[in-house]
Amino acid sequence: MKKLCLMVLALILFNSCTKNFEEINTNPNQITDKLLEQDFNLVGSSFSVMLFNLMGHQIEEDLCYDNWMGYMGTPTPYVGNVNNTTYYLRWIDAYWNRIYGSVMSPSKQVIELAVEKKLPLFGDWAKLVRILAISKLTAIHGPVIYANYGTSGLGAIKYDKESDLYNNMFTQLDQIETNLKANSTYTGFTKFDPSYKGDIALWLKLLNSVRFRLAMRLVKVSPTIAKTQGEKALADAAGLISTNAENFLLPLNGNVMPVSMISFDWNDTRMGATMESFMVGLKDGRVAKYFNEVSDASLVTDHPSYKYKGIRSGAFINAKDDRVPYSTVSTDFKSVQKRRGFTASEIAFLKAEAALRGWAGAGDAKTNYENGVRLSFADWGAAGVDAYLIDATSKPINYIDPKDSRNNFTALSTITVAWNEGDSNELKLEKIITQKYLATFTNTLEAWVDFRRTGYPKIPHVAKNDSNPDWGIITADQWIKRLVFVPAERTGNASAVAEASTFLSSGKDDIASRLWWDTSTVSNF
Template identity: 35%
Template sequence: MKKKYIHLYLTGLLLLSVACTGNFRDYNTDLSGITDDDLIIDDNGYGIRLGIIQQGLYFNYDYGKGKNWPFQLTQNLNADMFSGYMHDAKPLLGGSHNSDYNMQDGWNSAMWTHMYSYVFPQIYQSENATRNTQPALFGVTKILKVEAMHRVTDYYGPIIYKNFANAANHYRPDTQKDVYYEFFNELDSAVVALGGYIEEKPDANEFARFDILLDGNYSSWMKFANSLRLRLAMRLASVAPDKARAEVEKIKKNGYGVLETVTENVAVSTQSGYTNPLGELNLVWNETYMSAPMESILTGYDDPRVEAYFKSCTDVKFKNEYRGIRQGTCFAHNHYAGLSKLSVTQSTDAPLMTASEIWFLRAEAALRGWTDEDEETCYRNGVMTSFRQWGVDGVEKYLQSELTATDFIDTYDEENNIEARCKVSPKWNQQDDKETKLEKIITQKWIAMFPEGCEAWAEQRRTGYPRLFPVRFNHSKNGCIDTEIMVRRLNFPGTLQTEDPEQYLALVEALNGEDHGGTRLWWDTGNNNLE
């Protein structure tokens, strides 16, 4: 990390160690820094709040303390790495940290702290401000609420959701099952509010100037709502298949459809002042590099998207090659600094959901017999849409390829070498069993969702695909994280145990397991239940 950023990084860690992790107890003291005057200028009240929420999803909002280190802690040093996407080439903390399951509370508390200190208070206030007077913005708020908070529950499990700011109910946490079921209720409310408004005012676009995720059209937000419902429904495919299938049926009955074309992606736009924090970490801090699984799968498949995702090595020994870093090797050197960095820049839109992801969700739904679509057609459409999204040619050749992942050969330490774990190829074979087909679907979805590590990590945990490399060294506390099963969740913030032990104990009770990284979440069953 460059010296001029060290003070910001350390300040961030300090703030996370002392910040109130339970801002739901007094939402009026949220830390967003928005004044009443800001809210009334040029009718900005609704839009400013929604703007904060949108930027908070892929965290890059400056509250006066810098705006890139929060993202690094919130996402990059956990989900982006645990998903198998990226790794830092620098030996942070001497080489032992989240990478080898020496879990760092100052890093892992960030998603909780920032969502409850900055984002959820704005969601709460936006709901209250729009519920009875602005149905379209109320619907948009509900969609953003689900998009924001499913990322939080997918990190930790139980969260404070239905009882946020509810002193009468003692801010009681919800189990993850209750949270997910409430997500679907929220999406129901969003669809009703937006649908009625569109029918009444089909050409209305008053939200357009505040919309930094889509095109400002309320019909696009309806597609987002349906697509989000599909994402969350498939998350429950093993743990609650009847509920999941019922939610898929709701999408069929909604006339607005889901994201389908290459232009229908949900991403935080950099056209109006937002800058992509991953680009800053990549180009200025020099801390985001290709992972070993990415190298193994993309180079093994001879996948042309590798050139869109990553830069070739600057190390002359590996000129024009794409080489990555294996997680959990505890290296204490800088020999990987010349390997493949990301192609993401500060001006790259930050992706939250792509049409290709939705095609792969449709492929899985078809595979499970929940729709009458053809799983191969959906699978092929997912790959083709991803290729088009990245402006890459050769998709038909790729879809006929029977290449598989390559073994990982470390560029510095042969002790880190490991045989390829991913054995499926891109080619769809109708004769394959359902589990093999699912592995192909999820592996291609994992490739297509890059670089959005939150969703990739969640789906990898749910399905076990793609097959990632285990850490070489496992320094989890008391061996609580299994090397082969890998990290399943993040601990609740450590400060909760001292600042609010009653709340902490309620969260652990709702988790129904020990508060460590080896405890599975509710939807994480370890079985894909395809039959």
């Protein structure tokens, strides 16, 4: 726990460092050469920090949805082995504080300065980064403060209903897109942009990709809006992220990749048992790019040809040293300086799902599915994709914990990799989402979104369920649905939190309340 405290202090110290268009006859949105002559440091210097803080760290990723989705497991029995990983909340506000302190706050300053200095595109860029941030935060908590963020006064700062929030984000994406397209040759972002080097064409591809991602979230709760927005993204001339060269990579700004630090420096995270079940069972060549083999052969007697061992989500853990010998992440993560924020493989899988749903412009489901797998293997530098794609026999394996049989589980999924046109749409969707899950290692929030909205991939329940009325009860046949509103808001903005709770399907601010788009409908079609 000392390491957790030191990490939080480091984040706080790190984070602390941190109009309108002129009238032109030919194009009212065109920026004049006069504006291009200005020094943009005042409005541009915050972007690398904002982009870095779009992603989380130990508390908000590794001990939450990384663990809940079985990507990673902790060998450490934090707080007597009763914590977020076992559905009793100890850490709630890390990502909330990160987004509001290190993205929303500096973006507000940029937007105001952009008006003052007559640099409107910087304001649009900041608004797009805001959408990236808030679309992640709402996937964790549900209602969030967005439309009313930064309002003055002593009254409550109201939360956005999720339905209103998504409509607002789509509207803002329209406005940002119009302005970026009107200034497609603009180069003012270049020295401040660690992701795309100021290339407006690539930011437009990302914008369409974000629209597509958000549209698919709503496919069950609001299918008409989902289809309209999804088809709009598919049809836009600017295109979507379609090659690995176009992947949206986020800067680490000289920091160590979080999952590497947690795994190697702290020994507080290891491979997840669910990843072991899928990747070993399906003979997935990416496993060596994600994780290291164990040195102790006695840990993998059930599959000695694949020397990888994971920890189950919400595991029964007595002593940390028992599972430190399990698989760490790949040593390659020690040297990376960027992390994946949005990839071409995710778009291919989104297109595969859209094709199943009959969206115009989505193409063929099988082609997109196989393209998604190929893009992911290429992105990670893994071999063997051709054999992998035609494998119609290998299936996820059951999991055995050599240290405690209470953590064992029988694989819930029986899928194979090879595409079969004769399968039902439901089974095809399971394959698509499972491969999307395997492709999005180190960028795992969307996998938790997909799981809640579709039920795929089929993952085991936590071994040890400590949920109780304090934070909400997750029944034995269910999984955690959200994080509650943060303590500072519960006390300092209580009336707004009370209203926001009524926006949730259950009317209760607890971990069992489904988000707006997380319907209880069993069938996806």
